Amino acid sequence: MWIPIQINENSAEPLYHQIEVQLRSLILSGQVEEGTLLPSIREFANDLKCSVITVRRVYQDLESEGLLRTKQGTGTFVAKVGSDERDRHRRTAVVEAMESAVDVGMQVQCTKEDLKAIFKEVLDAKYKG
Amino acid sequence: MWIPIQINENSAEPLYHQIEVQLRSLILSGQVEEGTLLPSIREFANDLKCSVITVRRVYQDLESEGLLRTKQGTGTFVAKVGSDERDRHRRTAVVEAMESAVDVGMQVQCTKEDLKAIFKEVLDAKYKG
């Protein structure tokens, strides 16, 4: 099972947190289905170029949120997620990210039109595929 | 001298880093002019509800970038910033923030139209004043 996680080396955000946010997002958005056996902590750590313990912390945190179930000797599985929780997540994750982007713009004295232009530019570049 | 810095308690981004990013932004965007005497580390720490040491680290880091000059017993001043460096900063700061917002959207399987709607909504809310 290959899990697409993007690590940003330059970010000040802790590694375990970057992984958590993205894995949570994958589960809550339904891209990784209920019952899926996730990669072992060793395999995942190797993929992400980080320590086994860091992956373990992520699995542990998400398990305590009820998003994962782990069984020693067997592996870590994706638990069932309510569809309402799923919908709520999708929207709030994006809204929050967008808000912080607009905040940065305002802080640097961008006009509404400046931001519209930059948004369109970025959007077209990312969705050109 | 009052410096508008927004601290996000819930963010995993280290405190000193949040302050650095925003103060750097204020200097490079020209909102805090060359020669300005910044608040003392104690006053600033009190405003931000953080430790003196955290503010000192921010001043120290920005001084080593050449953005500040500090003189013991007197205070910390904003240094001169080249206008080209100023222009470059404004744009890249916003573009990077916008890119990461769009990334979050893509990760949660938003369509281009979904993102446009959310962006417009957030933009209108923030610029309603």
Next chain:
DNA sequence: TATACTGTGTATAAAGATATATACAGTATA
């Protein structure tokens, strides 16, 4: 059905980064 092997998660200890309180030293100015 023993037994060994390979896979899984677990526990402990240590190093680095981050944040704090407290005591120290330089500078302005009444």
Next chain:
DNA sequence: TATACTGTATATATCTTTATACACAGTATA
């Protein structure tokens, strides 16, 4: 020269990340 303001240095606690060694579960096979 007092005094009240500046920045500075030291020691401490917590968080983040890692390395290493260990214990448990599944599977092949003698």
